[in-house]
Amino acid sequence: MKAACFQDIQKVACKEIVNPTIIEPHDAIVKVSLAGLCGSDLHVYYGRETGVDVDMVMGHELVGTVVDVGQDVKQISIGDRVYTPFTTNCGDCFYCNSGMTCRCPSGQLFGWVENGIGLHGGQSEFVRVPLADGTLKVVPESVSDASALLLGDNFSTGYYCAEMCEIEPGGTYVVVGCGTVGLLCIMSARHLGATNIYALDPVPERRAEAEALGAIALPPGEAAIREIKSKTENRGADGVMELVGLPDAQKLAYDVMRPGGIMSVVGCHCTPHFAFSPIDAFDKNLTYKTGRCPARYYMDQLTGLVADGTFEIDSFVSKRFGVEDCAEAYDVFSNRKDGCLKAALEFG
Numbered sequence: 180m181k182a183a184c185f186q187d188i189q190k191v192a193c194k195e196i197v198n199p200t201i202i203e204p205h206d207a208i209v210k211v212s213l214a215g216l217c218g219s220d221l222h223v224y225y226g227r228e229t230g231v232d233v234d235m236v237m238g239h240e241l242v243g244t245v246v247d248v249g250q251d252v253k254q255i256s257i258g259d260r261v262y263t264p265f266t267t268n269c270g271d272c273f274y275c276n277s278g279m280t281c282r283c284p285s286g287q288l289f290g291w292v293e294n295g296i297g298l299h300g301g302q303s304e305f306v307r308v309p310l311a312d313g314t315l316k317v318v319p320e321s322v323s324d325a326s327a328l329l330l331g332d333n334f335s336t337g338y339y340c341a342e343m344c345e346i347e348p349g350g351t352y353v354v355v356g357c358g359t360v361g362l363l364c365i366m367s368a369r370h371l372g373a374t375n376i377y378a379l380d381p382v383p384e385r386r387a388e389a390e391a392l393g394a395i396a397l398p399p400g401e402a403a404i405r406e407i408k409s410k411t412e413n414r415g416a417d418g419v420m421e422l423v424g425l426p427d428a429q430k431l432a433y434d435v436m437r438p439g440g441i442m443s444v445v446g447c448h449c450t451p452h453f454a455f456s457p458i459d460a461f462d463k464n465l466t467y468k469t470g471r472c473p474a475r476y477y478m479d480q481l482t483g484l485v486a487d488g489t490f491e492i493d494s495f496v497s498k499r500f501g502v503e504d505c506a507e508a509y510d511v512f513s514n515r516k517d518g519c520l521k522a523a524l525e526f527g
């Protein structure tokens with residue numbers, strides 16, 4: 180089969196590799212129809228996170244059809260159109276039962292194989308999905324592949340970020356970072372009742388998208404902080420949603436929030452240090468919430484709202500490529516060429 184395989188920093192290539200097969204009795208094999216490229220794939224692509232094997236299949240966002248199941252798989256059948264969160268989970272442990280599916284002790288992240296250990300990603304014609312009963316979910320007929328893909332990661336993560344911010348009507352909120360997850364976070368925050376949302380991003384096209392969703396978009400910096408403070412009797416925002424994962428964004432989030440506010444962070448930080456100190460946190464009575472999104476839990480919460488049209492997210496997958504053109508897909512997506520916000524590989 181053909182797959183988008185990691186070769187080296189900034190080098191992903193389409194390779195012919197061996198098809199996956201059932202290894203454990205709870206595995207399923209999925210024939211992929213659509214596989215997303217995600218901002219966190221770029222951590223591997225740019226070498227911000229290192230250690231993955233050459234020829235590892237990239238990606239953790241996928242939708243497809245089940246073509247084989249192990250003997251212990253009971254909830255999912257051959258022929259089902261399914262979607263998945265970016266990590267597997269058993270569906271039946273303390274964490275899975277309490278909505279923290281991303282911390283299932285048996286779970287694995289798609290698209291991370293180190294010294295032969297781990298799970299290949301979904302940017303390939305076929306993918307092995309362990310713990311299929313807990314992980315996979317059948318896509319309702321009215322939900323498109325693109326929407327299902329976003330439910331498995333970007334939309335769930337954006338919604339989680341907004342929900343952690345404990346939005347109150349009338350409050351002032353700031354979204355730092357307006358990539359796909361940030362934009363979906365803005366939609367979610369509005370759904371949860373936020374009316375005053377500031378969106379900070381250096382990229383003009385992203386600010387235009389944020390404005391279209393009802394946010395006031397500004398370039399990040401001192402002027403934005405002054406503007407937001409001037410609209411809140413010089414207090415600052417009641418909550419900040421940080422979706423970037425870099426020190427500058429974290430510092431900005433700190434500076435723009437009021438004392439007693441909530442900082443909700445789904446940006447995937449790769450450095451071991453905070454951009455603000457414990458003293459700074461104390462001096463602002465800051466609540467800091469962060470972590471990997473329990474996407475399997477949110478797939479259950481949000482799919483109905485996509486199926487009934489409350490959220491129209493389909494168009495966020497703005498560019499599609501064949502797997503043969505995966506190198507170009509990474510180039511276009513990582514460099515935001517042609518204003519590309521979200522790219523996916525489409526399989527025939």
Ligand SMILES: [Zn+2]
Nearest residue numbers: 217218219332
């Ligand atoms: Zn992702």
Ligand SMILES: [Zn+2]
Nearest residue numbers: 269272275283
């Ligand atoms: Zn579990």
